[in-house]
Amino acid sequence: MIRPTLFALAGLVAVPVFAAETQTIYIKTLQAQMRYDQSEISVPVGAKVKLVFENTDDLPHNLVFFKEGTDVVAVSNKQMEKPEEALKRNWLPDEPRIWLHTKLLNPKEKEELEFTAPDKGGSYPFVCTFPGHALTMQGRLNVQAEGTKLTGLRFALYLGSWEQLPDFKALKPHREGEIASNLVEIKLDDYKNQFGVVYEGKINAAKEGEYSFYVASDDGSRVLIDGKKVVEHDKIHPSSDIKEGKVKLKAGEHQFRLEYFQAAGNADLYAGWKGPGFGITPLSKWVHPKSAGGAGAKKPQDTTGMPLVVGTEPVIYRNFIAGAGNRGIGVGYPGGMNITWSAETMNLALVWRGAFMDAARHWINRGGGHQPPLGFDVVSPSGETALPVAVLASTQAAWPQLPAGQRSADFQWKGYRLDARRFPTFGYEWSGVKVSDGFGVEGDAIKGGGKLVRTVRMEGRLPENGYFRVAGGKQLRQVEGGFEIEKGVRVAVEGAQLVGESLLVSVRPEIKLTYTWAAAPMPAQSAK
């Protein structure tokens, strides 16, 4: 499969392990994202593990491991019932199900812990117990028994240009040899393109039962046990998908054969197996980043490789942004406030705080798919498909929505203009009315007190019964000084009326809206 070699990974790490050795796990917090850089970690049962936890964020965080089945969000939030006591404990819950934890680390601090993984296989949740963080800052430690590896592994290397696995038996190998590590690997020679390899060795089934074999390869591969095909993923493709095949084996040694070919570009090969009494065990040198998830698992979509950093000027990012149709325009403002404006609906699609956008999905490889915002408290005030303005027969009438990805012929997108500070004001025409929609910021939304100020101006003959919808949704409710959209995000606007699930104002030459956040993500006194 041809694609660039750059590939940023996050969300999961599986470490090939040998139980006798200490393995090291690195976990860090991501800046202004309310996330750890990994959400799944796998270790063998009883493994000696060194954990390095680094807080690269600007807020305090900890890393607390619980017993299986614990509702970690509930346990963390329960502390707010007695905040004074929780503060004394540095926000570590008084809770017997905790079996391992770091200290509450201040920004840029690091801590190392050594521990022995539980003797019982299972999935152990971890979380940051600091108030308000647990919903997104969590993950799982998967503890699994390991199976045995291959023995007597040999390879035969073939040269040729194929689009699918050839009949290797009809071909003459270019080179053959042993693989001392007994781990399948593809860097056997200098060939990068147009080659194939057949691996043969023995695999020992400790007891009779059903066994699964896994492959993920770029390009095609298949596994045969005792000469019978168990799993196959032929033809040219990337290694993102793990394929699984099952076979019943008698106790004892079996013949393992793995066939593989590489056409051009990237080359990867992962093989693994699991069986009665042991979890997924890699048989290859390269361990697929989602090996612990087995078949159906894909390489994680949320790369964290290319955060777009906002400095003193707004940063604009036009690309496919999740929640903003196909014509989203992301703007990251100074002060940790961000929006995506949709040139499909001509409306504000998303508001969030914290980090702006991660461009890795679009700037690594071909750039497919929609990327969600990088920060947190992401809200969609009026929804992804709602028009900004409409003429309503009655305020009770349903607000007009566009079919996903479609536009309305009543609206023409006119582009945007940057002011002297490089802040954009978006423009569109609505049935002869010229509308501009611009945003400014005051203060800082992470440290507290940030305000996002939006000004909508309309020029031309404004229709009677014309309304601008400020927000919509079930969670919308009136609070002191304005309305809460959801997740503590508030909007204040003069003359707004909450009708059912819509917050409306009559169209007028200027509508000023102020978005604020109910609380800073950290109680000010608890930074230590």
Place this chain on the structure above:
Amino acid sequence: MKLNRILFLTLLGAGSLRAAPPTEGDYYPIVTFPTPKETALEVSSIELLPGDKLALGTRRGEVWTVSGATEADPTKVSYQLFAAGQHELMGLAWKDGSLFATNRYEVVRMKDEDGDGRSDLFQTVCDKWGVSGDYHEYCFGSRFDKAGDLWLVLCLTGSFSSKTDFRGWAVRVKPDGTMVPTCSGIRSPGGIGFGAEGEVYYTDNQGPWHGACTLQHLIPGTFQGHPGGFAWYDKAPNMGPRPVEPNDKSRMVVERERVKELVPPVAYMVHGKVGNSSSFIVCDMSGGKFGPFQKQLFIADQSHSNISRVFVEEVNGIQQGVVFPFRKGFKSGLIGGRMNEKGQIFAGGSDRGWGAKGGQPYSFERLEWNGKVPFEVQEMRARPDGFELFFTEPVDANAAGDVASYSMREFTYIYQAAYGSPEVDDVEAKITAAKVGNGGRSVRLTVAPLTKGHIHELHMAGVRSGMGLPLLHDVAYYTLNEIPRK
């Protein structure tokens, strides 16, 4: 031919200073520019600005203005960020103080209104085509034609289908912003440009209905080969009725007779040999400053990181042409390119997503002529019973007049809905006569048979110049859509 080869090797041996046959770089050096540290300069479009400046549009949606790129010393180059945050820029056109940029779903007019070198205005000029969220829906924009129109080629949704308005079409954007559907049948364009007389060409890429990459002639009202976007005839009354569907697993030469709107490729950019991923188109309008190939087309390739040369002629009312290898060795996969009046080609690109021989993730370079004339076939023209070759230098009459100095095979591709095609319908052609004429400047080849619709692959290993040099490129691929009547 054996004797000539011995003669040549002897010459090499005798003149010990003349170590090796000449290379492309002996005539056409590539100058590699340093690029701004702040970005990955994945150049996807290039435009000339007043005052010897350039504008570079990138896949990351930035526009950089470049000064000093025409200077001999590449370190004299300097960059300024003009605009950022656009959704890919595969087209830039300068007019009246504004830069018209084509992003994925609109033509946007950028203008620096306060004179700080950065654009303040991003005015939508036209956004009347669709975008579905599929990564494949690239959109390439031209410069302005003589009528003041921009031409866009809109990639299909993926390889096979068109999920949203006018994907798989070429459209024109008029000065008032209206969009005119112009040609159907686009698959996956890689570049768009003008010929010497203002004809509009684009390159398409190997895939369904394209056995190989192609150079295509955009004539308003025509169908360019991939029926995936036929649904939009319903929204394009100016285009007349929807053409009949081409038959699958057929041949272009057969379907041309059935589908009257179908225009065959001007030239097949023979897969794996010329390139794998055709991209920008440059026409040499420098009046000789780029060497002896005036008004010819130069077609880049992303995956091979090279530029090929195409000579086009019109035969029986249809354009057809011959492809020669020209210059390889660019640092990354070429995507954007332009030639200036000095005959310098600026070329840039990236290898992202498809890989490229160049090996660098992105690059910005300049190709220029150093004044030395390479020994090349300047033109290859179809004749009723063969071809006529015109050379840049006089030939050795003995070598060039010997039929054994040449060989030819003919083949075509399956015209089919499946991805790509092998080379099929092989014909072994016999070269029965090679007559040197025009004071050693031309050779008339008689070929039996000529096959209409086939690519005629000519090898000229035995041809030598009067100075005893072999051809710098001794292979040519002529797409014979039509055999001249006389």
